[in-house]
Amino acid sequence: MTRHSRGKIMRKNAKRIVSTIRTIPIELSSDIMARVAANSLTDITNVKLSCKVLNEIAEDPYVYQNVSLKKFRVVQWKSLSKEETAFLNKCSEFGNPEFLYRKGVVDYFSRNELDSAYECLRNAASRGHIGALYKNNCGTRNQFVTIPKDMKLHIQKNVGELNNLSQRLYIVVGKGASCDNFVVD
Structure with a gap:
């Protein structure tokens, strides 16, 4: 050959x-x-x-x-590359629940953009993001979505993990903000 x-x-x-x-x-x-x-x-x-x-x-x-966003920090310490920015823009455009949740948390705690934060968290919850499904006692708009009964047991099992995440996010982005723990209705 x-x-x-x-x-x-x-x-x-x-x-x-x-x-x-x-x-x-x-x-x-x-x-x-x-x-x-x-x-x-x-x-x-x-x-x-x-x-x-x-x-x-x-x-x-x-x-x-x-797509998983685990490799991206919630708050970036350095500027993102063009490729990373384009990737995150597509995640935003197509409604990635983790992206929406992170944006909602940062908008709420760091930027004090409450309307944007609630909209992002509401969208993330409607797409099934477990963290966004929790009732958050930080503001006047306490409930983002109604949680179906069959999901409540699953959520209650993860409350401890979510409270730990809440504390870590508070340390990173919530300097000076006051927030109670997440609770399930």
Whole structure:
């Protein structure tokens, strides 16, 4: 087998792989990408870099709604790169619940932008963000959304964890703010 013919075989195989990926329904592909993105920003970035087809699939709004923001600080200490800013803008545009929750907390405690904070927290809660589902006793608008009964047990189990998060966020962004613990109605 000559070197030239081997290259043709490899190119044919590469085309088969791409066509195989395209045979998977787009909804299923997006769901798989969203699950990868929910667990690891690094993994979804690597998937996007692997081929054009996967990059296109990973640009689905559903993927951005579910992507993990664990690698991003709540309050940035240095300016973000253009790529990071573009990424977070897409998370905002497509309604990533974690992004909305973080923005709501920062707007409330640091910027004193109450209307923006409540809107972000309400949107995050409507998208199922566990922290935003809690009743927060910090302001006059106490309840962001009504919590379904079946979710209350799940939420009550996580109250301790959320109160710890609340204290950490208070230390980072709430200098001078006063806030009681989160409670479930």
